[in-house]
Amino acid sequence: MxxxxxxxxxxxxxxxxxxxxxxxxxxxxxxxxxxxxxxxxxxxxxxxxxxxxxxxxxxxxxxxxxxxxxxxxxxxxxxxxxxxxxxxxxxxxxxxxxxxxxxxxxxxxxxxxxxxxxxxxxxNWGSRLVNSVADAVAFTQDIGFPSHAVVVIGVHKGEPDVSKGVYKGLMTTEDLEAAVRIVLEQHGAAHVESDMRAHxxxxxxxxxxxxxxxxxxxxLSGCPHCGRPGFDVVERREGLPCGACGLPTRRVRLEIVGCVGCGFRQERFPATGQTPASPGECDACNP
Ligand SMILES: [Zn+2]
Ligand SMILES: [Zn+2]
The missing domain is CATH 3.90.950.10 (Maf protein)
Incomplete structure (x- = not known):
C-alpha cells in the first residue's frame, strides 16, 4: 500500500x-x-x-x-x-x-x-404541496413510504417554511396523517417530501x-511511481473522431491519470475505447 x-x-x-x-x-x-x-x-x-x-x-x-x-x-x-x-x-x-x-x-x-x-x-427524492390528507397519502406512495420516511413541513405563500412546523421521520400512516392534519389546519396546505436522512x-x-x-x-489504485493511493483521472481530453467524417467530436478521446503526491501522469484511452463517435454526436454531421 x-x-x-x-x-x-x-x-x-x-x-x-x-x-x-x-x-x-x-x-x-x-x-x-x-x-x-x-x-x-x-x-x-x-x-x-x-x-x-x-x-x-x-x-x-x-x-x-x-x-x-x-x-x-x-x-x-x-x-x-x-x-x-x-x-x-x-x-x-x-x-x-x-x-x-x-x-x-x-x-x-x-x-x-x-x-x-x-x-x-x-x-426517492421528491416533494409536493398538498391540500388534503388523501393527496398526501397518495403522494407518499411515489416516494417509497413507508419503507422510507417522509417529512411534513408547514407552508407560507405556497413555499415550505420550517418555521411553520416540521415533522420528520414519519414512517406510519397514522403519524403521517396526524402531521398533515395539523399543518393543513394551520396553513391550509402542507409540503410533503422524502426524508433523505440515511437511517x-x-x-x-x-x-x-x-x-x-x-x-x-x-x-486500492496506487501510483505506479510512488505507490500513493488515489491514482485516478485528473483530466479528460475531448476530440474522439466522428465515424462518418473523421472530425473531432466532444466525446472523450484520452484520459490523463495522475498522482497528487508525486505529480506522475499517464495517458490512457477511456473505458469506452477508441471506437469512433457516432455521426449523431458530431457537430459537423449533426449540427
Ligand atoms: Zn461527423
Ligand atoms: Zn505518485
Missing amino acids: GEFPFKGRLAVLATMHRKEQAIAPVLEEMLGLRVEVARGLDTDRFGTFTREVPRPGTQLATVRLKAQAALAAVPEADFGLASEGSFGPHPWLPWVAGGRELIVLMDRDGGFELVGADLTAET VNPTRLQAIERATRDLVRLA
Missing part, C-alpha cells in the same frame, strides 16, 4: 444517522480500516435537508468540514470520514430526480485525502455504500 497503509488504522466517521451501516463493513473488509462513529458530534450544524440549517459551503467543502470535525472529536483517530448527499434534478436527465453522494477519507494533517462518489438516478432512507444508504466502494477503488 506504499506510504499509506490502512490496515488496522482508525477512521472516525461523522454521522448521527447510522451511516456506519453502509460504510463500516465495506472499509473494514476491503481496506482493513477500523471504523468508529464520532459519538456526540452534531452533524446537523453542517446543514439539514429540511432547510433549518443551510449547508456552510459546497457539497465537497461541507463533507470535508464534517470529516475534520470527526477528527477533532476523536484525538486518537488516524483518519476522518464523512459523507454528504445532494439531491435534485439529475444533471444529465433533467426530467428525473438524481442524487450525488460524496464520501471523504482524510488524514489529520490534511496532506492525504480520497473522495469517493456516486451519481445516480436511483433516489430512514434505505435507498440513500445504498448510494452511500456505492460511494464507499468508489472510495475503496481509489484507495
